[in-house]
Amino acid sequence: MPDCLYIGIDFGTTFSGVAWAFSRQPDNIKIVTKWRAKGAFNADDAKTPTEIVYALSGRNRMVRNWGYEIEANQTPLKWFKLCLEDENQLPQDVQKSDQLAAARKMLVEKSISAVDAAADYLRELWKATIASLERELGSPAVDGLPFRVVVTVPAMWSDGAKNRTLRAAEQAGIKENRLCGRTTLDLIPEPEAAALATLAKFRGRPDISPNDIITVCDCGGGTVDITSYKIQNPDPVVVKESVGGDGKMCGGIFVDEEFRDFVRGRVKNRWDKLSPEMIRKIMNEEWENGIKRTFEDDGREFRVTLPAEATQSLFHRSKTSTLPLTGKTVQTLFDPVLGQIRSLVLKQIGDIKKKEGKPPKCIMLVGGFGRCSYLYTALTKILGTQGIAVLQAAGEEPWTAICRGAVIRAMSTQGYAGAGGVTITTRVSKRNYGLAFYEPFRTYQHLPEDREWIASEGDYFANNQIRWYLRKGVDIATQNPVVMSFYRLCQSSQEIQNNQVTAKIFISEVEGAPNRKTRDVTELCEIKVKLDTPYHLLPRHTNNVGKECRRISYDIEVICSGGLLKFAAIMNGVRQPAQNVEASFM
Structure with a gap:
């Protein structure tokens, strides 16, 4: 097996980190540190903040600062990772979060998509990773070693959000061509x-x-x-x-919001007069690296140091003041999240x-x-x-x-x-996966509204039926594909647009998913497969009324590779090359 570098990227909501190992020393996994920073306080942390500041110039967007480089008086884009998920897939309380609303607002104001923002951040993280590797191994060694990269995603994310993460990583340049060999890129649930x-x-x-x-x-x-x-x-x-x-x-940032809201409620309208630099100082020094990490519900009391601007009505001449917090008060800040x-x-x-x-x-x-x-x-x-x-x-x-x-x-x-x-060895399927199909209509089995005349078949069929190839809760062998088989009848070459055939994959989150399309069944993606066989060479088929047409039989193979669904296709018994199969997620 040729030498290579294994690189793992933990793309987090608030902090991100990178680890790596050389193939000849697989047990020696190292963590990227020495992040570029404005100060030395956090430079050697195992992770760096998932934050970015833009300098927009006309239609071009440019990253000014990111991670620990961000200055205290700058307002960074944060929480943008959560914007990769469809809003309706997020819990109601998260949808209403001030931080998420601020992230969505900033993306709209700057005309930047969530995928673009994630790509911009991952690009900076990737550049820092390469610099760290070169510092430790030397540029010639890094240039001569292929990369095997895996990026993490939340297990609860939809397949669409996972694929947007993959697109962002590719857009960040992680898979750029290198003379030493192809870079592989995969996902894994956190x-x-x-x-x-x-x-x-x-x-x-x-x-x-x-x-x-x-x-x-x-x-x-x-x-x-x-x-x-x-x-x-x-x-x-x-x-x-x-x-x-x-x-x-229900991660740590929601406890941060509880603390922020508590302090804002105590100082009332003076909170809005604090500069972003002051607020970040309170949140980082007083809370994140202080109370939040050390609180154990052991009866201790805490004091939060606030700038005079926050409490001027009470402390006219002091540059700072303190806000006392009892252990019981701190506990109430944690408990909503800990309850979840x-x-x-x-x-x-x-x-x-x-x-x-x-x-x-x-x-x-x-x-x-x-x-x-x-x-x-x-x-x-x-x-x-x-x-x-x-x-x-x-x-x-x-x-x-x-x-x-x-x-x-x-x-x-x-x-x-x-x-x-x-x-x-095995994973458990998180949802139901299947295909829509039609089958001969039977009055005792199908609903009247599903009855439809299918010209190519020359008969009435029940449409809108779903065949589940993978059921929620079922064990999946990590390497064995799930095979979805079906066919299509064509009466003319015009029915095959752009020389492609398509198949739509449907999902359902409910136990005992219905066997027909309902509101509990949603489209996951559309698979497009290039048809290499000319129409006149396709197998002949005679339908129920004696009319001849052409039949395309094909299998879609689905493999769950880490956190990502990968598809392959077999057309009329011939396995298609990867470039002939394209998945477009909703």
Whole structure:
């Protein structure tokens, strides 16, 4: 196997990070640090803020600053990652969030799409990654090594949002042609990446046995994803996904909003007189790196230092003043979000008990918000009574688990079996996938409104029917494709526009999805396949009224590669090259 560099990108809502490894040293996964910054305070962090400042010049957009480069008096674009998801797919409370509204407003004002903003940010992150690699390995080595790149996405995201992330990464230049060889680019759900990075710790432990369930709870800035894995073999670690993963928009940024709203409510209209620099100072120094990280509900009281402009009516001559916060007050700031995380965890535990007949052995907290002391304390109080351990690693390990797991995923796609010490054999389908079709109409089986004359068939058929090839909750082997088979009859070459045939893939989120099109069934994407066979060479077919036409039989193969659906096509028994198959997502 040729030498290469494996690169994992954790594209987060509030912070993003990158890890990498050289193919000859797969166990030596390194984290990109030394971010360019205005000050030295955060330069060596394991991650950098997912923020960007534009300098617009005419119709051209240009990135002025990003990450830690952003100056205190600048107003950055934040939360734009969430704009990659369709608004109606986001929870109601998130749709109404001030931060998300500000992000959408700024994108509209600057005439920038969410994909463009994500691409602009990822481009800067990618340039910083290459610079870090060159600093450590040297430019000749980096130039001579192909890249295998994996980008993380929330598990709860729709397939459309995942594909917009992929488009943004490609637009960022990650897949640009290089003389040393082709760059591969793939996606992975964030909790799966976390599992790959953390489940190896259970290897050989005497308290871990086959059929034990380990739950990974990835608490990030914007999203909290939870997935559970069943141990098939403890040494080496081989697991399968136990029940369908779940997720909510209840990450750390929503606790930040609670704090912001609390302070704004205390200082009232003076909040609007604070400069962006003052607000960022309060949020970063007083909250993010102070109270939020250390609070444990242990009776301590806190004080928030505020600029005089915020409390001038009370402190006329002081440059600063302090706002006291009791432990009970701080707890009320956390509790709305922790309540959602608690319900997410308890629902997952309930699903596991229903399917496996027992609770998980432990829950592992990862992600930036997963380092929160109070989150650990609160969950331990609830789950400890059920005999479920809550695990929280120290230091940067929870924060970097996602990008390290993405590197391990990149290794596994290149033939390193059990890369990182963990193999995931099966996943659970998050939704139903199928095709619309028609079949001979039967009065005892079909609805009258579905009855339609199909000229090419020469008979009445039931239209608007759905055949589900993959059901929600079903185990999917990680490498075996799901095959969707169907045919099309054509009476003339004019019916094949642009020498293409199309197939629409439909999805449904509900259990026991209906077998016909209803409001619970939505279109996911349209697959276009180039038809290489001339019309006159297509197989002949005689329909029910004796009229001759041509028949096109084709299979669509669907493979779930990490977090992304990939499609292939077989036309009249011939597998089509990848360039002949195009998927257009809604």
